Amino acid sequence: MNQNQDRILSASRRTDIPAFYMDWFMEHIKLGFFNVKNPFTKTIKKIDVSNDSIHSIVFWSKNYDAFIKAKAGEKLIQLGFNIFLNFTINSESHLLEPNLPLLKKRLEQLNRLVCLFGPEKISWRFDPICFYKTSPDSPIKNNFSDFPDIVQKITELGIKKCVTSFFDNYKKIQTRLKWINKKKLSSIFFIDPSLDKKIKVIHRMETHLANAGLTLNLCCEKEVFSNLGPHTRVLENSCINGHLLKTLFGGNPEIKKDYGQRSKLGCQCTKSIDIGSYADHPCFHNCLFCYANPHIDTTLKNSLRFNEN
Numbered sequence: 001m002n003q004n005q006d007r008i009l010s011a012s013r014r015t016d017i018p019a020f021y022m023d024w025f026m027e028h029i030k031l032g033f034f035n036v037k038n039p040f041t042k043t044i045k046k047i048d049v050s051n052d053s054i055h056s057i058v059f060w061s062k063n064y065d066a067f068i069k070a071k072a073g074e075k076l077i078q079l080g081f082n083i084f085l086n087f088t089i090n091s092e093s094h095l096l097e098p099n100l101p102l103l104k105k106r107l108e109q110l111n112r113l114v115c116l117f118g119p120e121k122i123s124w125r126f127d128p129i130c131f132y133k134t135s136p137d138s139p140i141k142n143n144f145s146d147f148p149d150i151v152q153k154i155t156e157l158g159i160k161k162c163v164t165s166f167f168d169n170y171k172k173i174q175t176r177l178k179w180i181n182k183k184k185l186s187s188i189f190f191i192d193p194s195l196d197k198k199i200k201v202i203h204r205m206e207t208h209l210a211n212a213g214l215t216l217n218l219c220c221e222k223e224v225f226s227n228l229g230p231h232t233r234v235l236e237n238s239c240i241n242g243h244l245l246k247t248l249f250g251g252n253p254e255i256k257k258d259y260g261q262r263s264k265l266g267c268q269c270t271k272s273i274d275i276g277s278y279a280d281h282p283c284f285h286n287c288l289f290c291y292a293n294p295h296i297d298t299t300l301k302n303s304l305r306f307n308e309n
Contacts, residue, residue, distance in 0.1 A: 051080030
């Protein structure tokens with residue numbers, strides 16, 4: 001195997017670059033490098049980027065408005081880069097995802113992206129699946145309200161798969177919700193369904209999507225996947241997939257598995273270079289279930305301290 005495979009740039013698991021940092025991103029593309037800070041050691045590594053060394057750029061976003069208005073995709077293609085887009089589109093919820101555009105606007109963005117780049121270069125993520133209560137004694141709710149409508153639009157546009165996972169109740173999210181409930185900004189209590197419940201949910205999604213001509217892929221849900229049974233057509237997902245990028249664009253992209261991701265939980269991603277920073281590039285969508293955003297927590301802390309003084 002050729003050891004000099006071209007790298008894949010991930011922009012980014014750490015923040016929403018297409019929504020908030022496209023000027024910064026395009027400036028560094030022109031400069032030919034990014035300074036990437038390790039989120040754990042804080043060491044900085046200079047990453048050279050050119051169309052000779054970078055095979056593809058994989059973007060992640062919930063809001064591609066700035067990306068579209070800047071014609072960033074077209075400019076990158078003109079510079080010789082291949083691009084692939086992960087687009088998370090969930091049901092409209094001002095509680096769970098308070099600072100996103102309306103669902104109608106996001107679906108309009110998706111339509112525009114398909115017209116520009118083709119459906120095969122876009123992956124739709126309905127992520128995460130959330131079950132929650134708005135008071136300790138209230139009925140359990142979920143975020144599937146707009147799922148059928150989104151599926152219909154996705155089908156019309158020719159996108160062929162859905163990627164999903166269940167909400168992960170990280171400690172930082174538990175602390176965040178304590179602040180929110182204490183301040184009475186809202187009231188929300190996330191529920192972690194049983195394995196049997198998760199399996200039933202995935203089977204229902206699988207059937208609905210299959211009827212629309214879509215496949216369902218699971219992101220980091222190894223336990224659920226391994227218990228779906230022998231007749232399922234659900235797959236484990238590679239959100240960054242060097243094999244797919246090679247099929248789409250040719251060339252010689254990295255295809256080795258990225259064991260630095262959550263591979264023990266079922267992540268199938270190919271090796272890539274994540275740019276951006278949790279701290280230096282905060283995401284302002286302020287989704288309540290976000291594992292990657294210290295900005296929302298800092299805002300809540302400061303607000304809570306102010307009101308307690």
